[in-house]
Structures are given as C-alpha cells and as structure tokens.
Amino acid sequence: xxxxxxxxxxxxxxxxxxxxxxxxxxxxxxxxxxxxxxxxxxxxxxxxxxxxxxxxxxxxxxxxxxxxxxxxxxxxxxxxxxxxxxxxxxxxxxxxxxxxxxxxxxxxxxxxx
Amino acid sequence: xxxxxxxxxxxxxxxxxxxxxxxxxxxxxxxxxxxxxxxxxxxxxxxxxxxxxxxxxxxxxxxxxxxxxxxxxxxxxxxxxxxxxxxxxxxxxxxxxxxxxxxxxxxxxxx
Numbered sequence: 001x002x003x004x005x006x007x008x009x010x011x012x013x014x015x016x017x018x019x020x021x022x023x024x025x026x027x028x029x030x031x032x033x034x035x036x037x038x039x040x041x042x043x044x045x046x047x048x049x050x051x052x053x054x055x056x057x058x059x060x061x062x063x064x065x066x067x068x069x070x071x072x073x074x075x076x077x078x079x080x081x082x083x084x085x086x087x088x089x090x091x092x093x094x095x096x097x098x099x100x101x102x103x104x105x106x107x108x109x110x111x112x113x
Numbered sequence: 114x115x116x117x118x119x120x121x122x123x124x125x126x127x128x129x130x131x132x133x134x135x136x137x138x139x140x141x142x143x144x145x146x147x148x149x150x151x152x153x154x155x156x157x158x159x160x161x162x163x164x165x166x167x168x169x170x171x172x173x174x175x176x177x178x179x180x181x182x183x184x185x186x187x188x189x190x191x192x193x194x195x196x197x198x199x200x201x202x203x204x205x206x207x208x209x210x211x212x213x214x215x216x217x218x219x220x221x222x223x224x
Contacts, residue, residue, distance in 0.1 A: 101159030
C-alpha cells in the first residue's frame with residue numbers, strides 16, 4: 001500500500017531533550033516536506049526537499065533540522081525543543097516538484113513541556 | 114507568494130445545496146495551485162493541482178477553476194452531502210517547491 005509513515009504518532013517530552021520524528025514513503029517520490037499545524041495559523045511549511053541531499057527552508061524553519069540522505073526518508077530533528085514547538089506535524093511527499101499532489105502522513109502530535 | 118486568503122472562513126449549508134469558495138493569491142511567481150480536503154482527525158487529501166490559466170478540474174461533484182492572471186481559484190461543490198463536511202485548503206506554490214497554505218474554508222453540511 002502506497003503510504004507516508006510518520007513515527008511517533010504522539011509524543012510528550014520536556015524542553016531541551018533532543019527528538020527526531022521520522023518520515024518514510026514507499027512511493028519513490030522525489031519531493032518531501034514537513035508542515036506544522038497550529039490553531040488559527042493553518043498549515044505552515046517547515047522544510048522541504050526536492051531530491052536526495054537537497055533541502056530548503058520553508059516558512060518556519062527556526063528550531064528544526066532535516067536531512068535527506070535517502071530518497072525514502074526525511075526525518076525532522078528538534079535539537080533543543082521548546083514549548084512553542086508544541087504542535088501537530090505532518091510529513092508529505094509527491095512525485096516531483098510543486099505541481100504534483102502531495103500525499104500526507106497521519107500526523108505526529110508533539111507536546112513539549 | 115506571500116499572502117493566501119480563503120473565503121469564507123466557514124460555511125454551513127443544507128444537504129443538497131451547491132456551494133463555492135474562493136482562494137486568492139498573488140499572481141506573481143505562480144507555478145501551481147493545490148486544493149486539499151481535510152477531514153477532522155485525518156490528514157489532508159489532495160483534490161486537484163492546477164497550473165494553467167483557465168484550467169478547470171472535476172472530481173465527482175467537486176470542481177475547481179483557476180485564474181492565474183488575477184490570482185484566484187474557485188472550488189465548487191454541487192449538491193453537498195454530509196460527507197463533504199471538511200476543511201478545504203488551497204496552496205499556491207512557485208517552482209521552487211515551496212507551498213503556502215491558506216487557512217482553509219470549513220464546510221459543514223447539515224442533513
């Protein structure tokens with residue numbers, strides 16, 4: 001089954017404790033992206049990647065890191081999480097570029113205390 | 114592409130009504146316009162991606178049009194059903210891969 005898989009789905013952690021949210025897709029997609037969703041602010045793009053080893057900042061990259069060492073994986077790293085990063089996070093992928101529909105993962109709800 | 118506006122913010126209609134909503138965006142540096150449907154407790158699901166001025170796309174009772182010169186897209190739902198209740202998001206993007214999502218129009222269809 002074609003899918004984008006995020007882990008974990010839920011996480012409660014404390015300020016400053018490094019965490020990684022994994023994202024994996026099995027569709028051989030070139031393009032992958034991370035978003036966060038906050039009430040009243042909609043979906044905001046954090047980072048995206050057009051291909052392996054190519055990543056670019058979205059609208060809200062501060063406090064996040066990503067890597068794209070393999071086509072299928074695009075982990076989101078919070079080196080020193082803070083409470084303002086409490087949010088619902090989505091990973092998405094598409095065939096290539098920005099003119100293809102994106103397939104979204106099920107989301108990861110992060111709570112930083 | 115900086116400012117994406119969707120209107121109305123929310124909409125309540127009766128089952129069987131047809132409805133439409135708007136996505137407005139700056140027309141400079143336009144490359145593609147995405148529409149997504151987002152049901153509560155689920156993840157966004159792609160409806161359409163449109164690239165050309167005058168494009169029209171249709172999927173069942175849902176259709177969309179695009180005007181890149183004036184910077185807007187309309188989404189139409191014909192004969193709304195309760196299962197159409199969701200938030201509808203638009204996202205214009207440039208050719209760099211960056212997407213800017215609007216805040217969405219939340220549709221509630223009453224049986």
